[in-house]
Amino acid sequence: MAINKNVEKILNEQINAEFWSAYFYLSMSNYFNANGMPGFANWMKVQFEEETFHAMKMLDYINERAGRVILDPIPEVPSEWSGVLNVFEETLKHEEEVTRLINGCVNVAIEEKDHATVNFLQWFVDEQVEEEATVGEIIDQLRMFEGKGHGLYMMDKDFKTRTFTAPAE
Template sequence: MITKKLQEAINGQIAVELWSANLYLSMSFYFEKEGYSGFSAWMKRQSQEETEHACAMAHYLIKRGGEATVDKIDVVPSGWGTPLEVFEHSYKHECHISKLIDDLVSAASAEKDNATQDFLWSFVREQVEEEATAQGIIDKIKKAGDAGIFFIDSQLGQRK
């Protein structure tokens, strides 16, 4: 059985994951409008992944005898800048999510809930990858410059 405190904390993270899904969907729509179909597809897949995270957390709560809820999801930004600026925003957002996940692990530790700690460690590992991926894309965009941006757009469009 999961504690009420952890249930509330994980439900809070579910809302954050769904907000993140909307954030990346907004970025996808922006890229599509701007003619970057590869970046758009990459962000759309990122949005789907965030929704999958929320669902995994909900499933975990239910498995542990808790109740999963979907709280109010705030509006996300809709105006973006250059591809570089969008991915820099994405990187900063992933760093923020990493901090929130770390806080959840700490809360599970304080509650002496080893099962929840174990469950959350997969998200800790995921965040390491998310930050590295976003930073890698930023580095490629900077190196490619204006001339190579459509090559990178094409590469990211191949994401499965």
């Protein structure tokens, strides 16, 4: 059965939001690279890869449901921040907005009684809980040492080891 048109529309909007998120994190990665923090740059590059994966997962789902994917232009993303803590505070705000958007997708799927999409979106709901918790922990750590000194060095060193592994389907 073909996907409901209202569900298709909201998922297309979410695909665009996921690609914007990918650009947002890639911009943050470049900011960190320019400021001599390769570990933080790597952490954000992995975020870029995750967001691209999310967009493609939704794109594939629409296609699987005989829908039509429409890719819109990606609005400009920020490129400057006032420091590491500011970057992660903006990241948390952004993830909270993504959670709101995902919840909106779920609400439309529920309204349209599209149980397959409600089930599909549950993975994203769970992912957002994890994303917000992870970024919150990083902010707590950064605040402990005011985003400076040895703590920042240790986090940068640790973040160099982060890699993207696509979740098992």
